[in-house]
Amino acid sequence: MKNGTKGSYKQLIVDTGIEMVEKGITVGTWGNISARDPETNLVYISPSGMDYSKIQPQHVVVMDTELNIIDGEAEPSIEKHMHVAVFNARKDVNAVIHTHPIYSTAFGVAEQNLVGVSEDFIQIVGDEIKVASPYELPGTEALGTVAVAGLGTNNAVLLPGHGALVVGGDMKMALKVSMVLEKNAQIYLYAKLLGGSGHIRKFEQSEVDAMQNFAKNHYGQKNKDLYS
Template structure:
């Protein structure tokens, strides 16, 4: 299996996992990843059920969004994916979900502060909210990139979550951790309010993740 087929297969697995974990409903959400050794990006097609997708259904586009391979229309959120990849050369994969608790925060236009260790380790701090714009628009893409900054997750106002990573596994985990943290935040606020981790502790924990834990997950020697 070559790099393109491998990435496409991983995208299919992530799509089914999003459904299994309740992070999306129906055909909503989208997934993409850079194809190693190329300047191309594999992305889910628009409006297709994840369980019915085949490897051939996953669309390949160039860095400008032009379709290179595949007979289906790419996700309507392709401009968002392209904008992130152009701004963040470290990002290799993007997962967009509509999970319930994180979306509640997005609807309230309330970011998720750095309240829990696993979130800040992977994401790099709290999760900010990108200003609202219509789905699929260039304005939304630019708003997301601005709010994402150098972190690995962002909330989209009145919409959902975008998780980024150096692999599809990491991008998916970012979305899962955002959902978990959003649920904890909502519950903690019912108990009198969440206590926020210090900037210094956030920096230490994120550095540990980047320099040690990520390499262990990827099977690298440290």
């Protein structure tokens, strides 16, 4: 393989694209995915504007963390700046998914931070997900800068008038974060409709700390059945 590039990572991008469409996380060619190989620090990103069902491993673009293209037969996603900016800012992140999901995007459009109202969200996404600010156009370096600032140490950020960006230590976790983010946004909106007074039960800080501590220290171990 060329300059340390790995076929397994190219295949991961192909497979994740198909899974995203199957799970209804994104529609058509919207959204983009990337993975970082922690061994080489190379970034594998989905090609620009291609139908997920048509992407082949050779279309996956491999870049270094300064956006120099190492391999790939297609143009990289236009959101390459944002993906690489996240990898450069967060050493714990090896997978980035950007999508245009309906419910999460509604919060971005309303410029309202998304508070965690379900336990799984608190455990793997964060306490409160921020809307990146100010608005920046798609595909710009500036969008990457505001996305990284809004992300902070959380695992998701909302892009106003646009969509969501989620991250994970690996692709499996990023996909899970993506699903839980959208679910929490949907639950929040439905709960708002139910409560005539607009009441939403928010977790106490002690509850948030306990759940995050549990997720951090026991996640995927003894009690994996409970939270997988």
